[in-house]
Amino acid sequence: MTTALAVRNLRKSFGGLQVTSSVNLLVEAGERRLIIGPNGAGKTTLFNLITGEIPPDAGSIALFERDITRVPSRRRTHLGIGRTYQIITLFPRETLLRNVTLSLLGLSPRRWNPIVRLDRQASLVRDAHEVLARLGLEALADRPVAETSYGERRRVEIAMALAQKPRVLLLDEPFAGLSLEERRDVLRLVTGIPRDVTIVMIEHDMDVALDFAERITVLHFGEVVVEGTRAEVVAHPRTREIYLGE
Amino acid sequence: MSVSLLLAINSITLGGLLFLLSAGFSLIFGLMKIPNLTHGSFFMLGAYLSTTLIARGFDFWTAALVAGVLVAVFGTIVERLILRRLAGAELAQVLVTLGLSFMIADVCLMVWTGDPIRIDTPAALRGTTSVMGLGFPIYRLAVSLIAVVFAAGLWGLLDRTRLGAMIRAGVDDAPMARVVGIRVSRLFTVVFGLGAWLAGFAGVIGGPILSVYPGLDQEMLPLALVVVILGGSGSLLGSFVGSFVVGFLYNFGQAMFPELAYVVLFLPMLLVLVVRPQGLFGRQAV
């Protein structure tokens, strides 16, 4: 088994506040990992550190055994890290098709081309349609994001990341704000992602997320307090103490 | 008296005036995130208003205070009627304040004509005083002293009063300040009015040194911008240090490299931008 993602002794503080203190996280290739923890546990910060959107104070990050601690965040995308945002971060004025096309274009050298027409880039447009079809959004391809429902936008968030065929996919609360039915749809979608994609998910909704996770990491005050299989973590007294407030 | 001593005094005087101008600009920018491009106009408007007041028989200091109040009233109206509607729309604020500055400049041109107007130095402060055998122009010393007193007063206001604590909280994190029950909207009006008053007042007491003429606004505004970029927005200490740095650069630059005075003035700003974009004393990037 190769290690898809290896985070070692990662530390970050804002001002005087330690947001993550010496986090270690090893995720095997193909694994489905769930990260849970109360608000302010440093979960999203951990994602931002892994993608490189914020620099760590200390520690290292490796992607498939390659050290990427000093690699700029946009390059990490090219190396195979994909992510979604907890707060929807799409291009509201553009259509769904254009959103996904922008995602595909991000990895293509064609993104610098100032002469050709983007909507005539047949391969990009075809791939974008395919991704939308996979997420059941094909019918909305020509609709601007601003005119879609919240649940649809959550799915576009995932489409943006999936379009880039990441090797490691970081999902930041993909079920946030969804109805029960929508949650089930998104779960089906996430479980349908092939095994060559390693998935790390932050989620509050234990009912849905537990089904998905193989291993669970519990983060509390910027530290990994419990880690193990689903059964181990659920049974662990510290989990109950921290997460369930018992 | 040696030339460089004279230059140093002029630098300190200009620094003092710039501090009065830029402290308000910096607070408005830091607290309200409004790039108030009418700030130079407030300075000029204060000076022009005082010339009329003095012509009507007011003495200099009363005229300075009253002109400051008139400018503050005007500023408050602008804030309440226009800027308030544009909260968060930075581009719109840039355009509106710029548009207003053009309108103010044109109205001033219409009312006070295009000729420079001298403001007489108050009689008690004319001439020079001798300190350790060197002659110092009294009025310039007085202006520097006023700036220092205002700096201390503003520092006291910000650091020691409830109002100051609220302003500081607002500069650091306006949404949070709102959450803890600070009436940020009223605070904005107070700060904008205070900033406008300081600018108007500075325009008047700068009058005997700079006199008043069309274009004074566009000359002062970039200086205030440089001060804020140098010192960091929302930082009183930054404004203070930045003002004197600019005061010295401007005077010595003009004396030593008359053709490149502007370049000398702006180079340190560019340097700060490259090395430390949040300014020397600022916490956030501009």
Add this chain to the structure above:
Amino acid sequence: MKRFALAAALVVLATVPLWVGSTYYVNIASQILFYAVFALAVNVLAGYAGLVSLGHAGLFGIAAYAAAKIMTSGHGHLAVAAGALAVTLAAAAVFAVLALRGTGLGFVMITVALGQIVWGVAYRWISLTNGDNGITISGRPSPFGLSLASPRGFYWATLAVFLLAVASMAVFVASPFGASVRGTRDQPRRMNALGYHVWMIRFLAFVLSGFWTGVAGLLYLYYNQFVSPQAVTLTASAEALLMVISGGTATLLGPITGAALVVVMKNVASAYIERWNFVLGAIFVAIVVFMPEGLVPGVARLVRRSPLR
């Protein structure tokens, strides 16, 4: 329909000197065209990249001054054009590196400061720029045998450049790079996460904007055969921005309409009222408060809503 409208517009534009009659109006038409090029350039940044520059008159002036200096030192028109554009591109790159240290308001402030430096140099560095008296050049070029000395000749040459600018903008907007630029305006964080080099995209957009600003500055110099610090003031930068905003940002037609509006207002208004600055300021305030999206999108919205359609 669209093609027909485009062809009709081309015919109208090409025949302007034949039907407007007096050279006064031909000259105004020329002014509209080169200011439209300037406005299109500013629009690349303010409209598509979401970066508002109040220092573009500085670049415009650098082009004009560079051309004037090269010409007065006795070089031919080809050297003038190439040299002026090269200098402007270099200046735009420097402006971009510095201004991109800030975003949002920081960007605006830095461009104001940069613009004022250029103004200060134009005004004070008398041995280089001749200060307030400005630099006068003699003669316009005659490319491909078309003499630009006459108002008509100048108009047609300016029209050719203008059409080239519009075409290049249309291509840019529809291109992948154009989409990248708009992406960095709307969602820079996501763009970075998608693998785009946000800083480089903005930098290149700035340089592209600088290029067409330089072209406009060159045309301005040839038109007036004179350049002074007046061309480099903050007011001049604001005017360019007003053209973009009044017409409508991030559209092709908007900046052109805005340029026409401002040039006509300036020439017509100045004939009746001497308070151009007051009018300019008032338009600024009115547009921002009442029609923030600009004339072209504003009118388009009204037309869409009208029951006649």
